[in-house]
Amino acid sequence: RPPKEGKKRGPRKKTEAKKQAPAVPVASENGVPAGSEAAVPVKVYKKRGRKSKAELLAMRLAQGLDAETPEPPNRRNEEPETTPGGRPKRRAAKVAMRYLHELAQEVESTRQTSETPSTEPRDAPVAKPEPDPDPSAPPAPKRRGRKRKKANSDSDDASQDADFVVPEAGSDTEGAEGDEDNGLSELEDVIEEKPQKTPGKRKHNQFFGMASNGLTNNMMIPVCRITYITKEYREQWHSPWEFPEWIPSMKDWMILPQRLKLENFPQMPDWRKSRLLFLINPKLNETDILILILRFQSLPPHPDRWDLTFFVGGPVWSLEWCPTPEGSSACHYAAVYCSRGMDDRHKIAEAFTEPGLLQIWRLGNLQNEICPEEKPSLAYGITVDQGCIWDMKFCPSGAWELPRTKRKLPQMARLGLLAVAFSSGRIAVYSLPHPESLNAHRRSQLKVSAVYIVQCTAVLEVGSVHAGISLECGQCFCLAWEPTKTHQRLVAGFYDGGETKGTVAVWSLVTKSLLLRVRQAGSAMKLYPFHCFTAHDHAVRTIAWCKANSNFLATAGYDRKVKFWDLRRWYEPLNIFKRSLHTELTWVLPWCGVLTGQETCFSAYGLNGIHYVDSGYLGFRPYFLVPRGGTVWWSISSSDWLNTCVSGDAAGEVIAVVLPNLMENPVNLKRSSERRFPV
Structure with missing residues (x-):
């Protein structure tokens, strides 16, 4: 048998019966299509799918059918009204209103039938036809002016379907069943229009009016919020007791002989008394007195000003408050260091040493609503021989205890832990006792404030325990304690003048490593940093630790840069800002940035003062907060309780300013009273 021939593949054959397009009737002169007795409607292509109940109800109302015995509409033959674009009109509010009225009528009739049978049928709503416009009528005159955009009722935008409110029972619904214009105008009374939120835009919270203390509500509401934030923060991240092994001992405190005191005291031309000065308040109508x-003396508190004035003997270079528990009636203390002369100048390129005096001043019980009763007094002094004190910081919490705490001799009740940065490149940590405990062991010094030679608790150096020679580092200009418990880390900024230049070192104060912790007989314990990195191209001028999260740090150097660091990734800063020579940093608790002070030589005209620099989290540009007339040197302090910044400049002026809400961009605020309020 011959093999079968394979089928040849090719184009499909076209069927002879082709689909013909529907014939379009031609209208004759009398309006009837030619060649046909009745007009054939033009076919309108419809959308697939089942019609909603609202569309069926609209069709039924348009046809005027009875509501009691409605016929199911023919979904294939009937179509809803369409827009010029070909889509069905949306009448969500109107149709839903009618549908709810009909359901309410059915429920009411069912209830009436069950109680008292009634044979009266309900009246079905009748749709009113739209009136045709009269072509012979003259056009309406046009009004001059800006034309308003008319709302398109036939729009298919779903966001334009306004919500509806069901009216009370028995209300008239005939108005909602009229034509389009009248029906929409009558539905305005029952439709609740909601303002649409524009995405991406954040409206500024404006609080009008004045508070009881004379400040505007725009300034006082951030103050109230930050007060609660500070309270919750300190309850969670402050510790009642830390470093239990660092207790002050009487063995480490020796009274300085009288003949050696003059060497450590400030050496002003007339160092036994201050210059002539006068205190004046224009509101109190005081005269210039x-x-x-005298040196180490003070003035009694003024009954109207409540101020405390005392003379420390020289120009103050560093000062720090001793933290006490909130709400306690404990006495307040402050540590002060002043230079030995008015014209002393120090080079930053190399380390140096000189004698000095660290003063601990007793300021009494300071309350918010009570005038101080006692004037300030010098509690005791500590001689130092490591050079000028550039910066000093108390441990934030966990170092203070009650002065009446009883300890076994020779231990004393602890006032606080103070870390001091010297120009020699070393950092000393002092465990300070309460003056009451110190004077209890020295009965002869109850009437006269004594000056002591103290062996510090720990010495922090940059180097290594296995180094063959003592590695000399540059001066230490700044330091900071870890703000959250357990306050075990301490960070400091240096300048060594070599290739590394601006260095930041981090210590662990409770380390047990034999490579980082060395204790020798007859001397203080030495601690070495567990990490060092180059932060700036010049000396690290100031440093600030983020209070909300101890993983973030901000540094400022003489290279005119402010850098934000993540301590978990040391190799690269998070953000860098360069504009002026920054001299001081302070980080307010709830905000995502720092307040910076500037040197006048690099600042633009009119922009010298305090700026707020964002860390990069919100992306705000630096904001000018407080204008100052002179350079701000180590003279910025902020209050976490009051959202207030205090700064002093080289011109001798001190200004306290209430800050705005720095989580919102304050550049957009036009009123100066909303941006800052000088107190």
Whole structure:
């Protein structure tokens, strides 16, 4: 048998019966299509799918059918009204209103039938036809002016379907069943229009009016919020007791002989008394009375100003408050260091040493609503020989205890832990006792404040325990404690003048490593940093630790840069800002940035003062907060309780300013009272 021939593949054959397009009837002169007795409607292509109940109800109302016995509409033959674009009109509010009225009528009729049978049928709503416009009528005159955009009722935008409110029972619904214009105008009374939120835009919270203390509500509401934030923060991240092994001992405190005191005291031309000065308040109508204060003496508190004035003997270079528990009636203390002369100048390129005096001042019980009763007094002094004190910081919490705490001799009740940065490149940590405990062991010094030679608790150096020679580092200009418990880390900034230049070192104060912790007989314990990195191309001028998260740090150097660091990734800063020579940093608790002070030589005209620099989290540009007339040197302090910044400049002026809400961009605020309020 011959093999079968394979089928040849090719184009499909076209069927002879082709689909013909529907014939379009031609209208004759009398309006009837030619060649046919009745007009054939033009076929309108419809959308697939089942019609909603609202569309069926609209069709039924348009046809005027009875509501009691409605016929199911023919979904294939009937179509809803369409827009010029070909889509069905949306009448969500109107149709839903009619549908709810009909359901309410059915429920009411069912209830009436069950109680008292009634044979009266309900009246079905009748749709009113739209009136045709009269072509012979003259056009309406046009009004001059800006034309308003008319709302398109036939729009298919779903966001334009306004919500509806069901009216009370028995209300008239005939108005909602009229034509389009009248029906929409009558539905305005029952439709609740909601303002649409524009995505991506954040409206500024404006609080009008004045508070009881004379400040605007725009300034006081951030103050109230930050007060609660600070309270919750300190309850969670502050510790009642830390470093239990660092207790002050009487063995480490020796009274300095009288003949050696003059060497450590400030060496002003007339160092036994202050210059002539006068204190004046224009609101109190005071006269210019010249006042002279002797060295280490003070003035009694003024009954109207409540101020405390005392003379430390020289120009103050560093000062720090001793933290006490909130709400306690404990006495307040402050640590002060002043230079030995008015014209002393120090080079930053190399380390140096000189004698000095660290003063601990007793300021009494300071309350918010009570005038201080006692004047300030010098509690005791500590001689130092490591050079100028550039910066000093108390441990934030966990170092203070009650002065009446009883300890076994020779231990004393602890006032606080103070870390001091010297120009020699070393950092000393002092465990300070309460003056009451110190004077209890020295009965002869109850009437006169004594000056002591103290062996510090720990010495922090940059180097290594296995180094063959003592590695000399540059001066230490700044330091900071870890703000959250357990306050075990301490960070400091240096300048060594070599290739590394600006260095930041981090210590662990409770380390047990034999490579980082060395204790020798007769000397203080030495600690070495567990990490060092180059932060700036010049000396690290100031440093600030983020209070909300101890993983973030901000540094400022003489290279005119402010850098934000993540301590978990040391190799690269998070953000860098360069504009002026920054001299001081402070980080307010709830905000995502720092307040910076500037040197006047690099600042633009009119922009010298305090700026707020964002860390990069919100992306705000630096904001000018407080204008100052002179350079701000180590003179910025912020209050976490009051959202207030205090700064002093080289011109001798001190200004306290209430800050705005820095989580919102304050550049957009036009009123100066909303941006800052000087107190």
